[in-house]
Amino acid sequence: MAASDTPVRAAGMNYASAAAFAVTGGGKRKSRRAKGSVPFGLGALVIGLVLLWIGLVLNDIVEGVARGLVGVVALLLAFRAFERFKGQQIVGAVILAILAVGVAIFAIVGPVDRVSKLVVVLAALTFLFIAIDRIAKVWRGDEFDTGLNLCFVWLFLIVFGAIFAGVLPLAEHQDTTKTISVPGNARPDLFSKHPLGTNNFSLDLLARSVYGARVSLLTAAFAVMISLIIGGTIGMLAGYFRGWLDVVVGLITDSVLAFPALILLIAIITVLGRPEQMSEAIVKVGAGLAIVSIPTMVRLSRANTLVFAQREFVLSARSMGAKNFRIIFREIMPNVALPLLSYAFIVIAVLIVAEGSLSFLGLGLKPPKPTWGNMIAEGQQANVLKKYPHIPMVPGVVMFLTVYSFNRVGEWARSKWDPREAKV
Amino acid sequence: MARTVGIRLLLIVPVLFLVSLGTFQLITLVPGNPEVEILGSNASAEDYVRVRSELGLDKPWAERYFSWLGDAVRGDLGKNVLPPVESVKAKLMRAFPVSLELAGLAIGLALLISIPSAMVAAYRPGGAFDRTISSTAFAFISVPSFLLGILLKLAFALNWQLLPDSLWVRITEGGLIENLKHAVLPVLSIALVEVAVFTRLLRNDLMATLQDDFILAARAKGMTPRHIMTREALRPSSFSLITLAGVSLGRLIGGTVIVEQLFGLPGVGAVVVAAAGKKDYPLVQGGVLIIACAYVLINVLIDISYALLDPRIRRGRI
Numbered sequence: 001m002a003a004s005d006t007p008v009r010a011a012g013m014n015y016a017s018a019a020a021f022a023v024t025g026g027g028k029r030k031s032r033r034a035k036g037s038v039p040f041g042l043g044a045l046v047i048g049l050v051l052l053w054i055g056l057v058l059n060d061i062v063e064g065v066a067r068g069l070v071g072v073v074a075l076l077l078a079f080r081a082f083e084r085f086k087g088q089q090i091v092g093a094v095i096l097a098i099l100a101v102g103v104a105i106f107a108i109v110g111p112v113d114r115v116s117k118l119v120v121v122l123a124a125l126t127f128l129f130i131a132i133d134r135i136a137k138v139w140r141g142d143e144f145d146t147g148l149n150l151c152f153v154w155l156f157l158i159v160f161g162a163i164f165a166g167v168l169p170l171a172e173h174q175d176t177t178k179t180i181s182v183p184g185n186a187r188p189d190l191f192s193k194h195p196l197g198t199n200n201f202s203l204d205l206l207a208r209s210v211y212g213a214r215v216s217l218l219t220a221a222f223a224v225m226i227s228l229i230i231g232g233t234i235g236m237l238a239g240y241f242r243g244w245l246d247v248v249v250g251l252i253t254d255s256v257l258a259f260p261a262l263i264l265l266i267a268i269i270t271v272l273g274r275p276e277q278m279s280e281a282i283v284k285v286g287a288g289l290a291i292v293s294i295p296t297m298v299r300l301s302r303a304n305t306l307v308f309a310q311r312e313f314v315l316s317a318r319s320m321g322a323k324n325f326r327i328i329f330r331e332i333m334p335n336v337a338l339p340l341l342s343y344a345f346i347v348i349a350v351l352i353v354a355e356g357s358l359s360f361l362g363l364g365l366k367p368p369k370p371t372w373g374n375m376i377a378e379g380q381q382a383n384v385l386k387k388y389p390h391i392p393m394v395p396g397v398v399m400f401l402t403v404y405s406f407n408r409v410g411e412w413a414r415s416k417w418d419p420r421e422a423k424v
Numbered sequence: 425m426a427r428t429v430g431i432r433l434l435l436i437v438p439v440l441f442l443v444s445l446g447t448f449q450l451i452t453l454v455p456g457n458p459e460v461e462i463l464g465s466n467a468s469a470e471d472y473v474r475v476r477s478e479l480g481l482d483k484p485w486a487e488r489y490f491s492w493l494g495d496a497v498r499g500d501l502g503k504n505v506l507p508p509v510e511s512v513k514a515k516l517m518r519a520f521p522v523s524l525e526l527a528g529l530a531i532g533l534a535l536l537i538s539i540p541s542a543m544v545a546a547y548r549p550g551g552a553f554d555r556t557i558s559s560t561a562f563a564f565i566s567v568p569s570f571l572l573g574i575l576l577k578l579a580f581a582l583n584w585q586l587l588p589d590s591l592w593v594r595i596t597e598g599g600l601i602e603n604l605k606h607a608v609l610p611v612l613s614i615a616l617v618e619v620a621v622f623t624r625l626l627r628n629d630l631m632a633t634l635q636d637d638f639i640l641a642a643r644a645k646g647m648t649p650r651h652i653m654t655r656e657a658l659r660p661s662s663f664s665l666i667t668l669a670g671v672s673l674g675r676l677i678g679g680t681v682i683v684e685q686l687f688g689l690p691g692v693g694a695v696v697v698a699a700a701g702k703k704d705y706p707l708v709q710g711g712v713l714i715i716a717c718a719y720v721l722i723n724v725l726i727d728i729s730y731a732l733l734d735p736r737i738r739r740g741r742i
Contacts, residue, residue: 255442258716258723260678263696267712270700271450353568357682360570361697373570380574380686386582396571404566 036137036144044134048127055120066116069123070107074100148412151405158402162213171204173211174368185388196394199378201368205394208370212395213402215371219282220351223289224344230290231297232333232340238298239305240328249302253295261292262357269363281365285358289351300343304336342417345410349403356399372399432727436720443720444496447713448489450705478706501710512710515695520714522592523691526683527676529607530614531669537615538622539665543653545623546630557623564620573613573686580609592689610687614680618672625668629661636660670726677722678715 054065077100084093133146161168171194172178182202186194196206238249256264268288275281308314309332317331352372358364359373360380367374372395379385379392463471476482483491495501501512545554564572580587587609593602633639634657642656681693692711699707 251438251442254439255446258439258443258720259446259712260675260715260719262681263678263693263712263715266681266697266700267447267450267708270703270705270708349566356568357570360682361685362701363697376570376574380570382577382582385574385578389578392571392574396568396574400567400571403568404563407562407566 035134035142036139037134038138041131041134041138043131044127045131048124048131051120051124051127055117055124062120063116066119067107069119070103070110074104074107077103145412148408151408154401154405155409158213158398159217161210162217165207165210165214168210170207170210173203173207173370185391187388188390188394197388197390199375199391200384203368203370205375205391208375209372209395209398212370212372212375213398215278215281215365215369216352216355216399216402219286219289219355220348222282222286223293223351224348226286226290227293227297227347228340228344231294232301232336234294235298235301235303236305236328236332236336239302240309240324240332246302249298253298256291256295261354264292265289265354265358266361266363269358274363274366276366276369278365278369281371285355285364288358289354292354293347293351296347297340301336301340304339305332308332308335338417339414342410342413345406345413349406349410352399352403352406372396429728432724436724439720440717443716444493444713445489447709447716448492450709450712496710496713501706501713512707515707516692516710516714519690519692519695522594522689523677523680523684523693526607526610526614526680526689526691527673529611530618530676530680531673533611533615534618534622534672535665535669538619538626539658541619542623542626542630543658546627546634546657547649547653549631554627558627561620561623564616565624567617568682569613569617570682570686572616573610573683576609576613577686591687610680610683610689613683613686614676621672622665622668626661626665629664630657633657633661666729667726670722670729674719674722677718678712 051065051069054062077096081093081096081100084090084096129146129150132150136146136149137144172182182194182198185200186192186198186202188195188197188205194204194206196204196209198204199208234249238246259267265288268291269284272284272288275284314327314331317327322331355364355371356373356376359371360377362374362377364373365371367378375395376392376399379388384391460472463475499513501516541557545551545557548554588606591606593606630653639652639656642652647656678693678696680689680691681697683689684691684694685697692715696708696711696715699705699711
């Protein structure tokens with residue numbers, strides 16, 4: 001619908017907008033983002049550290065503290081419900097009140113003891129986050145995005161761990177003959193030799209998670225590089241030359257995209273054979289992941305090329321006598337590369353999950369060599385899961401944090417470098 | 425309209441052709457001799473010959489492909505190689521309804537949760553509800569479905585014992601109630617991730633629509649927020665959601681492998697994975713072909729329904 005024949009225009013725009021302004025109150029809502037504050041931050045820091053201490057060490061009072069914390073949440077909810085009630089927002093008030101009562105009942109008679117440590121540690125982490133947030137904002141200004149920066153920190157840690165896994169003081173991660181004297185299925189205990197516990201074969205879960213990061217990250221990075229180079233080039237050629245090349249490339253990408261990614265990946269690995277060594281896993285699974293992700297890259301790069309090929313600087317390069325090759329690689333590529341690279345972070349996140357899925361299904365690297373996927377698979381049987389939930393949870397949390405960080409960084413990179421959001 | 429649909433239908437022929445070619449090519453990519461890979465290295469010579477001819481490897485490539493394609497078009501996908509030998513078609517026919525039910529229920533549930541929450545979130549962007557929903561959705565996008573499945577299984581099946589932890593009961597065997605009971609956890613572990621994606625998408629589309637002039641007009645006329653959201657804004661905002669829901673449905677028919685494996689469900693994905701583990705190539709080929717064709721067909725249906733829903737496309741060209 002063209003803008004000129006909308007009912008509002010027909011009825012007289014000024015009147016309508018003035019009326020709407022009156023109805024909605026106009027103006028932007030006040031920003032609710034917290035401001036930097038040193039005393040507030042230090043207070044949160046102290047509370048967070050105390051809670052962490054209670055959660056990890058003082059086992060006697062942890063249940064009481066957990067019940068107290070849940071109770072505080074109930075009180076906060078009740079307070080919000082009261083606010084809504086005063087503000088005449090009855091529906092919201094009722095929902096919040098029901099929630100508050102539910103949480104309060106849970107705090108008093110619920111099975112809090114089962115999850116008390118979790119509750120206290122989560123509360124501690126929340127306070128620590130608030131502390132970092134408030135203090136960092138004093139330093140770097142109120143626009144500082146603490147969550148995003150913590151994601152960068154996590155990615156740095158995990159990449160650092162993956163690179164230097166060999167020289168870090170980690171316990172045994174894959175050789176079961178060396179762990180005969182070590183207790184198996186040990187629970188996580190931050191102050192022991194195995195801070196995150198051990199698995200059924202007494203292998204250290206922290207060490208396995210770090211070595212698993214090697215496989216996951218290298219595989220995903222390898223696949224993204226290949227798909228960026230091959231997919232990016234094909235997409236640029238198709239978008240630049242158009243014609244029959246574009247049609248053929250479009251058909252082939254459509255056909256590859258017709259296979260659900262995981263099924264295609266499974267088929268490829270079936271054909272290539274299941275990897276037994278780490279380097280083999282990276283090449284084989286990486287090649288499979290690259291094939292799966294190339295079509296997406298082709299489309300992205302084609303869509304971006306289409307836009308830039310129309311621009312004046314390409315025309316001027318051509319009128320100065322530049323050949324196609326030069327135009328593609330010297331004029332268009334630098335412009336297409338940035339949005340593609342910013343998209344690469346999100347693709348890495350997807351590929352890490354895909355690699356994990358493959359290993360989880362028992363088609364990735366063979367255990368006891370660790371990947372996050374096969375570590376999680378170790379804990380999937382009902383009896384293991386019930387008795388030792390930490391075995392799948394430790395690699396699961398590591399994997400979640402990594403994927404989350406890549407997604408978050410990817411969003412940020414895209415908003416920074418790809419404001420146009422090319423249509424795929 | 426008929427022309428648009430016709431062109432769209434014509435375009436799938438080459439895609440399906442390439443898909444079948446790719447599926448068929450799988451087996452020729454196996455390093456070494458497929459029959460040795462299947463039977464191991466110490467089977468008898470006759471067995472090798474038997475499997476080789478069953479796979480059709482004793483004939484030239486083009487002849488093999490076209491006879492395979494001809495059979496496949498007529499619905500005959502051959503027999504699987506390893507015992508228990510039966511026709512691939514029968515195996516897949518049993519598995520397909522399971523995957524379809526899982527995918528359908530998951531998408532339905534995801535829409536049921538995501539549409540209202542997206543509407544509430546979009547009504548007050550930046551409000552408490554919006555921030556909670558948006559950050560939760562972002563976190564859920566990063567949770568692999570197998571991790572979510574394990575968590576749900578641990579909480580609901582093992583700790584609180586509210587629901588069965590696995591395995592499938594067909595409607596024909598145990599009735600609808602039992603069937604649904606066994607479907608809850610798998611469906612939830614698929615749906616929650618989709619909820620996150622759907623909510624984010626619909627919220628952003630709704631926010632864009634709410635900037636439009638006709639919403640301003642409705643507000644100025646004194647319509648209630650509920651009326652504006654459900655009657656005015658939802659329909660023009662829902663096109664990309666419908667597309668995405670359809671694409672997800674197609675993707676999930678093969679893509680529920682993980683959840684099928686985790687909860688022991690006999691879906692198409694699980695059949696393919698089991699066959700892949702045992703190198704039962706005809707079964708892998710058949711399964712992949714069926715999944716890919718279903719996906720292509722669903723995508724075409726979405727494109728056509730899109731034209732039906734959106735009058736702007738109906739009148740013009742895609």
